[in-house]
Amino acid sequence: MRKLRAFHKLALLISLLCPIAAKSESFPVEITHKYGSAVVLSEPKKIVSLSFIGHDFLLSLGVVPHALRMWYGTHPYGVWPWAQDALGEGTPIVMRGEIDIEQIAAMKPDLIVGQWSGMTEKDYALLSQIAPTIAPQEAWGDYGAPWAEMHRVLGLATGRQSIAEAQIARIQGRFADIRAAHPDWQGATSVVVWSGSTGAYSSRDIRGQFMAELGFREPPALKEIGLFDSFYKLIPEEVTEPIDADALIWIDAGKNVQRLNSLPLRHTMRAYREGREIYLGMDMSAALSHASPLSIDYTLDALVPLLEAAMDGDPATVVSSSQQAGILPEVQP
Incomplete structure (x- = not known):
């Protein structure tokens, strides 16, 4: 069991290091969601993450959001222990509570992501005037999207789709191994x-x-x-x-x-x-x-x-x- 855990920790470390040197994939990309679609013209450099858990996904791709929405806890920048290494020296702006349109507008982001955010249609109408905005998918509702689907969307939006798919494949492989070991x-x-x-x-x-x-x-x-x-x-x-x-x-x-x-x-x-x-x-x-x-x-x-x-x-x-x-x-x- 210890050797297996060490292997998974090594695999996780490699997956975190790879995105740092990775080149972005082609743009523009269009992502549809429950309120319409978002067109991302080029690799975003200033991302505001409104999802309560979305910054974890971005960090796994090697992307430190410009601002993130804190869920709960007392950890620095609202980032829990498993993601602190991925945060590194990053210092994102921490947002708390309800979505603050004026605060976000003042940041001048080039992408707003909110797949697990409870974003309303009114919120979206205002946010999409600030920057391309990714709302939850219609099929899953506000908080029902599977983790792999959320990760694919962020991989596409950030130009790291191949990295996202590799991470998804590795984790799904681990789930498959556990299922096989526990009939x-x-x-x-x-x-x-x-x-x-x-x-x-x-x-x-x-x-x-x-x-x-x-x-x-x-x-x-x-x-x-x-x-x-x-x-x-x-x-x-x-x-x-x-x-x-x-x-x-x-x-x-x-x-x-x-x-x-x-x-x-x-x-x-x-x-x-x-x-x-x-x-x-x-x-x-x-x-x-x-x-x-x-x-x-x-x-x-x-x-x-x-x-x-x-x-x-x-x-x-x-x-x-x-x-x-x-x-x-x-x-x-």
Whole structure:
């Protein structure tokens, strides 16, 4: 396992170094999206990233955005540990909160990207007057685009399409290797749940899509709750079936362990009794939620061993992250 992790770290380092010396591909390019299309005439030099996770993707391509939109956390420039090396000496402007049209106009960017931004049609109408603007794709909605599709768009827009495709192929190859090594995961159920409100991320969300790439499927009962195409579904505390999966992943910002331990019906769940719960703290929850070419390796390195422990169905097998957090059930004799 250590040799395998070292190999993936080396591959990631090579993929980060390659874009620095790479030449841009041909322009102009046209990218269609839910509000129209963006025509990028030449390689952009001053990119404003409005996507909450989009700067991760740009950094993986060797592009430091002129400005980025911070999601959460306290890391420098809103860039999490897995992407700090790619940021290097970059000092992007950090934007917070809602999209500020005047602030962006003052930057005079030559490209605005916002695939995971919640950009409205009104926002787009104003932003597109400032610079070519890439809004979310119609097919995926505001927050439903798969990571590989978002990366392809940014590769095309920045003149680094071949680099993006190589990175996608490498990561998809790693997912394929993990699937092949874990036949028992194929078709098993999994669900990622926010521990602060027992809200489950569906198969249309980037976290659910991540688990699908490992071979898992969404619990059927989860599909029956709320809208079919919803990304996030609140689960009443008196209902457990939608999240009682073969692998139940609790994500947290480090403040909800007490709430998990006091959930009234959690002890009745098979996932609880058989030790199938995985607790992810701040950094791991963020890595899974970013699902970028930089964070995916970080996530897989830590999550795969946890899944292996959780999926054996033996409550005596310790899931280390759950043990450290203090949410493990008592082992039944």
